[in-house]
Amino acid sequence: MSTADARKKPRRGASLVAAGILLSRIAGLIRNHYFSYYFGLSPAADAFGAALRIPNFLQNLLGEGVLSASFIPVYSGLLAQDKKEEAGRVAGAIFAILALVTSVIVAVGVLATPLLVPLIAQGFQDEERRTLTISLVRIFFPGTGLLVMSAWCLGILNSHRRFFLSYCAPVVLNAVMIAALLRFGGHVDTDQLARLVAWASVIGSGVQFLVQLPSVLRLVPALRVQLAFDLASTRTVIRNFVPVFISRGVVNLSAYIDTWLASFLPTGAVAALLNAQMIYLLPVSLFGMSVSASELPEMSSATGADHEIAAFLVKRLTVGLRRIALFVIPSVVAFIALGDMVAGAIYASRAGKFGAVETRYVWTILAGSGIGLLASTQGRLYSSAFYALKDTRTPLNFAILRVTLTTVLGYLCALPLPHLLGVDPKWGACGLTASAGLSGWIEFLLLRQALAKRIGTAHLGVPWVLRLWGAAIVAAAVAWAIKLYWPIHQPQMAAVATLIPFGVIYILLADPQQFRK
Numbered sequence: 001m002s003t004a005d006a007r008k009k010p011r012r013g014a015s016l017v018a019a020g021i022l023l024s025r026i027a028g029l030i031r032n033h034y035f036s037y038y039f040g041l042s043p044a045a046d047a048f049g050a051a052l053r054i055p056n057f058l059q060n061l062l063g064e065g066v067l068s069a070s071f072i073p074v075y076s077g078l079l080a081q082d083k084k085e086e087a088g089r090v091a092g093a094i095f096a097i098l099a100l101v102t103s104v105i106v107a108v109g110v111l112a113t114p115l116l117v118p119l120i121a122q123g124f125q126d127e128e129r130r131t132l133t134i135s136l137v138r139i140f141f142p143g144t145g146l147l148v149m150s151a152w153c154l155g156i157l158n159s160h161r162r163f164f165l166s167y168c169a170p171v172v173l174n175a176v177m178i179a180a181l182l183r184f185g186g187h188v189d190t191d192q193l194a195r196l197v198a199w200a201s202v203i204g205s206g207v208q209f210l211v212q213l214p215s216v217l218r219l220v221p222a223l224r225v226q227l228a229f230d231l232a233s234t235r236t237v238i239r240n241f242v243p244v245f246i247s248r249g250v251v252n253l254s255a256y257i258d259t260w261l262a263s264f265l266p267t268g269a270v271a272a273l274l275n276a277q278m279i280y281l282l283p284v285s286l287f288g289m290s291v292s293a294s295e296l297p298e299m300s301s302a303t304g305a306d307h308e309i310a311a312f313l314v315k316r317l318t319v320g321l322r323r324i325a326l327f328v329i330p331s332v333v334a335f336i337a338l339g340d341m342v343a344g345a346i347y348a349s350r351a352g353k354f355g356a357v358e359t360r361y362v363w364t365i366l367a368g369s370g371i372g373l374l375a376s377t378q379g380r381l382y383s384s385a386f387y388a389l390k391d392t393r394t395p396l397n398f399a400i401l402r403v404t405l406t407t408v409l410g411y412l413c414a415l416p417l418p419h420l421l422g423v424d425p426k427w428g429a430c431g432l433t434a435s436a437g438l439s440g441w442i443e444f445l446l447l448r449q450a451l452a453k454r455i456g457t458a459h460l461g462v463p464w465v466l467r468l469w470g471a472a473i474v475a476a477a478v479a480w481a482i483k484l485y486w487p488i489h490q491p492q493m494a495a496v497a498t499l500i501p502f503g504v505i506y507i508l509l510a511d512p513q514q515f516r517k
Contacts, residue, residue, distance in 0.1 A: 016163035016164040016167075016294075019164060019167075019168070020163060020164045020165070020166065020167025020168035020169075021167045021168075021285045021286050021289065021290055022286055023168045023171050024167060024168055024169070024170040024171050024174065025281075025282050025285060025286065027170070027171045027174035027175060027178070028170070028174050028278065029278070029279075029282075029346050030174070030178060031174045031177050031178050031181070032275065032278050032346065032347065033346055033347060034178060034181040034182065034185065035048075035181060035197070036275065036346075036347040036348075036354040036358075037185070037354065038181060038185040038186065038190065038193060039190055039193075039194075039271070040271075040354050040358065041267070041268030041271045041272055041354070041358055041361075042190055042267075042268075042271070043128055043129045043132075043267060044129075044132060044190035044191055044193070044194045045190075045268075045270075045271035046129055046263075046267060046268065046269075046270040046271050047128075047129045047132040047133040047136060047194065048132075048136060048194045048197070048198070048271075049259070049270045049271050049273070049274035050129075050133050050259055050263065050270055051132075051133050051136035051137045051140060051198070052140065052274070053255065053256055053259050070237050070238075070240035070241040070387075070392065071094055071152075071155045071237050071241075072155055072158060072159050072296055072297055072300065073240070073296070073300040073387055073388060073390065074090065074233050074236050074237050074240070075087055075090060075091065075155070075156070075159045075237075076159045076297045076300045077300060078090065078233060079159060079160070084222055085222045086231065086233060087220070087222070088220050088221070088222025088223045088224060089222070089224050089228055089231055089234075090228075090231060090233045090234050090237065091156055091220050091223055092223045092224040092225040092226055092228070093224075093226065093227060093228040093229070093231060093234045094152065094155075094234070094237060095149070095152055095223075095225050096225050096226055096227045096228075097227065097238075098148055098149065098152055099149065100227070102144075102145040102148045102149070103145065105145075106141045106142055106144060106145045109137075109141045109144075110138050110141050110142075113134050113137045113138050113141075114134055116137065128191075132191050132194060135195060136194060136195065136198050139195060139198040139199055139201075139202065140198055140201065140202070142202050143201050143202035143204075143205035143206075144205075146202070146205035146206050146208070146209050147205050147208070147209075149209050150169065150205070150208050150209040150212060153166060153169075153209065153212035153213060153215075153216050154166035154167075154169075154212070156216045156219060156220060157212065157215060157216065157219070158293060158296075158297060159297055160219045161297065162215060162219065163293070163294060165211075165212060165215055166212060167290075167293075169208045169211055169212050170208060172204060172207045172208050172211060173201065173204035173205055173207065173208045174204070175204070176200045176201070176203050176204030176207065177197055177200045177201055177204055179200070180196050180197050180199075180200035181193070181197060184196050184197075240387075240390065240392050254402070254403045254406045254407070254436060255277075257403075257406070257407050257410060258273060258410060258432045258433075258436070259273070261410055261411060261414045261415065261428075261432060262414070262428075262429055262432060264414075264415065265414065265425055265426055265428050265429055266424075266425055266426045268358075268361070268426070269426055269428070269429045272358070272361050272362050272365055272429060273365055273429050273432065273433075275343070275347060275362050275365075276343075276362050276365035276366040276369060276433065277369070278346075279335075279342055279343065279346065279362075279366055279369075280335070280366060280369040280370075280373065280433075283327065283328055283331040283373060283377065284373070284376055284377055284380075286327070287323070287324050287327040287328050287331075287377055288324060288328070288376065288377030288378070288380045288381070289380060291320045291323055291324055291380075291381055292320070292380040292381045292383070292384045295316055295320050295381065295384055296384045296387060296388060298316060299312075299313055299316055299384060299385060299388030300387075300388045309455075310454070310455035310456060311455075311456075313385055313388065313389075313455050314455050314456045314457070314458055316385075317381065317382070317385055317451075317455075317458040318458040318459065318460070320381045321378055321381060321458055321460055322460055322464075324374075324377050324378050324381065325374070325378070325460060325465060325468060326468065326510070328373060328374050328377050328378075329374065329465075329468045329469055329472050330468075330471075330472040330475070330502075330503070330506045330510075331370075331373060332370045332373045332374055332472070333370075333469075333472035333473060333475075333476050334472075334476070334499070334502065335366050335367055335369060335370035335373065336367045336370045337476040337479070337480065338476060338479055338480075338483075338498060338499065338502065339362075339363035339364075339366040339367050339370075340359055340360060340363040341479075341483070341491075341494060341495045341498050341499055342363075342366070342495065342499070343359045343362040343363050343366060344356075344359045344491035344492075344494065344495060345491055345492050345494075345495030345496075345499070347359065347362065348491035359491070361426070361429075364427065364429075364430045365429050365430050365432075365433050366433075367430070368430045368431070368432070368433030368434035368436075368437065369433040369436075369437060370437070371433075371434050371437030371438060371441075372436060372437025372438065372439070372440030372441055373437070375437070375440040375441040375443070375444035375445075376437075376440045376444075378444060379440065379443060379444040379447055382395075382444070382447040382448060382451055383395045383447065385451055385455070386447075386451065389454065389455075391454075394447075394450055395447065398443045398446045398447055398450075399443065401442070401443065401446070402439045402440065402442065402443035403439075405435075405438075405439040405442060406435060406436045406439040409435030409438065409439065410431065410432045410435045410436065412431075412435075413428065413430075413431025413432065413434060413435045414428035414429065414431045414432045414435075415428055417431055418431070464511075467509075467510060467511065468510050470509070471505070471506050471508075471509035471510040472506055472510075474505065474509060475501070475502045475503070475505035475506040475509065476502060478501055478502070478505055479498040479499065479501055479502040480498075482497055482498050482501060483497075483498050
């Protein structure tokens with residue numbers, strides 16, 4: 001393979017990941033639009049958002065993030081050495097281990113739900129929200145197990161550079177939930193609708209796993225599902241799994257803490273936080289996850305002397321960081337300056353329960369998220385570089401520090417600060433996202449410094465980065481002028497009139513050639 005082809009492979013991979021994620025996120029945004037239409041920021045919406053935290057926490061712990069960091073480097077290495085038989089045995093062993101562990105956790109979780117709910121929503125003092133949350137968590141748990149096995153499929157597919165299917169598979173999950181909302185919305189009360197949508201998510205999780213399974217079986221003909229602890233490669237995956245498991249647990253604990261703190265705020269804060277996070281995760285997934293996911297197997301396949309591997313990683317890191325910055329910088333500016341347009345386009349509707357007041361509330365939370373958006377997306381790539389070096393402990397140490405800071409700052413900004421400033425307590429939700437962003441920057445800087453000591457520094461070029469920021473700010477100023485002097489009351493049309501000019505002007509000013517690279 002030529003050098004040019006080698007450079008193009010990760011780029012094509014990132015494009016396929018981004019395309020799959022884009023489809024799944026669009027489906028998720030459509031789902032959230034209809035969810036907001038029927039639920040608004042009601043108590044049932046709070047309960048649904050809180051209930052999602054527990055299964056999502058377990059899915060992230062045992063699923064995609066952990067498997068990507070612990071399984072893909074080992075499995076990709078076996079494929080690079082043409083050890084297909086051993087690779088099939090390792091894949092089967094990890095499947096068996098995940099299935100056993102997940103089954104136990106799901107069974108215990110369903111039984112222990114009343115004990116778990118106060119951990120994420122202690123502030124739900126009213127019986128209505130607390131009872132509904134318990135009911136929803138019990139429904140969600142079985143779907144969690146299916147999503148973990150779906151993440152195993154993703155690990156296999158990514159290692160074989162089959163990126164698109166694994167990342168667009170969640171479309172079917174969202175499609176089933178949307179169908180449930182459209183079928184039952186308006187015909188049952190919101191509590192019953194929440195339960196029906198939760199059951200739909202379980203069904204959709206099963207379908208998401210099944211659509212990936214045939215491709216996995218074709219790619220791994222030597223798959224042997226058994227608890228094979230005798231394999232050295234399996235033990236390596238498990239050994240790497242533990243620190244990554246703890247690291248992901250610490251990071252996801254931050255989301256739990258946010259929900260727990262938001263439960264003490266006025267009704268609607270939990271649902272608004274969830275709505276803002278759904279938008280925030282779009283650029284994180286499209287530009288941070290897509291680049292990191294496609295680069296991890298490439299970085300993990302690097303061979304040669306230590307200085308050759310280091311030079312290769314610096315090169316891949318520089319390209320990836322530039323690609324992330326190109327798209328994330330305008331996202332940051334859009335969240336802060338035009339977040340009302342973004343939130344209104346997705347959630348607002350004249351006939352539904354999500355109006356102008358709710359839109360502005362989500363905007364302020366989204367603006368807080370924008371503070372740490374660039375750090376979070378680029379930090380993912382730095383973590384992938386450490387995982388490729390088989391170092392899972394360094395990201396863990398910095399993740400612990402980040403969550404500790406997020407917890408302390410989040411508490412201060414969400415609860416005491418609004419009281420001291422004499423403002424409505426609901427604005428404490430903005431403090432949660434802003435404090436998380438600040439902590440994310442500290443983690444990013446530590447990751448960058450530590451990796452530079454190992455392999456050298458990746459230089460983006462200060463003039464180029466400043467040009468991106470300048471282009472985004474000018475584009476936002478034009479969009480603001482349109483919003484002020486050409487007011488449109490229909491949320492979706494207003495978003496079209498402002499966000500499209502924003503994007504076009506940014507592309508023209510930033511450097512059109514960069515978007516074709």
